[in-house]
Amino acid sequence: MFGNNRVQYKQWNWKYITTEHFIIYYYVGGNNIAYNASRFAEVELKRIIEITGYTPHDPIVMMVYNSVEDMQMSNVDLTRKAFIGGETELKKSRLEVAYPGTQIGFKQGISEGLTKLMLEVMLFGGSLRNQLQSSYLMNIAPWFLDGAAKYISEGWSPALSDVIKGDLINRKKKIKNFVGNDATLIGQSIWNYIAVEYGEENISNILNLTFITKKSTQSIENTLGIPFKNFVKLVA
Secondary structure, three states, X not given: OOOOOOOOOOOOOOEEEEOOOEEEEEOOOOHHHHHHHHHHHHHHHHHHHHHHOOOOOOOEEEEEEOOHHHHHHOOHHHHOEEEOOOEEEOOOOEEEEEOOXXXXXXXXXXXXXXXXXXXXXXXXXXXXXXXXXXXXXXXXXXXXXXXXXXXXXXXXXXXXXXXXXXXXXHHOOOHHHOOXXXXXXXXXXXXXXXXXXXXXXXXXXXXXXHHHHOOHHHHHHHHHOOOHHHHHHHHO
16 A cells, blocks of 8 residues: 555565574674674563563564664565565564664663563453454553553653653643653653552552453552542642
């Protein structure tokens, strides 16, 4: 369909390495990038598992690109297939990451992408059928999932608190009406509040209950023992 394909200028000769939890694909010039990605991803996954309480059942496929430009030229994400010694259907749990030029940026990209992927698999299920069924059943506000991924991958800082107090809260919007980066930041602050005031273990309790009940606000109420409208007032 017109407009849905990335322009692909390069021929990708994919190779791969495996770790305990990952199958990491790379191409010429990306050996060291893939090796560094494998080491960091394993460490980061263990940290994410500790916070969320969820362990993936299948290996996670990670497509590692030598640059952001290379990733933008690839059609892998759109076709869900790659030519790796023949046409191979990639697993559902799949992550694309690009080396942006610095190790810090690369690690941040892996951390946030991996966290969000884990949460999506945890809440929506690993198969396409489960994901579609859960999408109909679950009404997840943008702040809930994106904010959780941001908080788990990056934590919180005083500088972010200043942004919340000085800008977003003053808009007097209902939390559910925030979108985009604003929703992510609001959600990040809410998950930080939960971790500080109620204990980080309640993050996994809320996420697991959301998978069962299909209702994020009800999961917060039942886990924390407070009506959601009262909880929102405390957060604000």
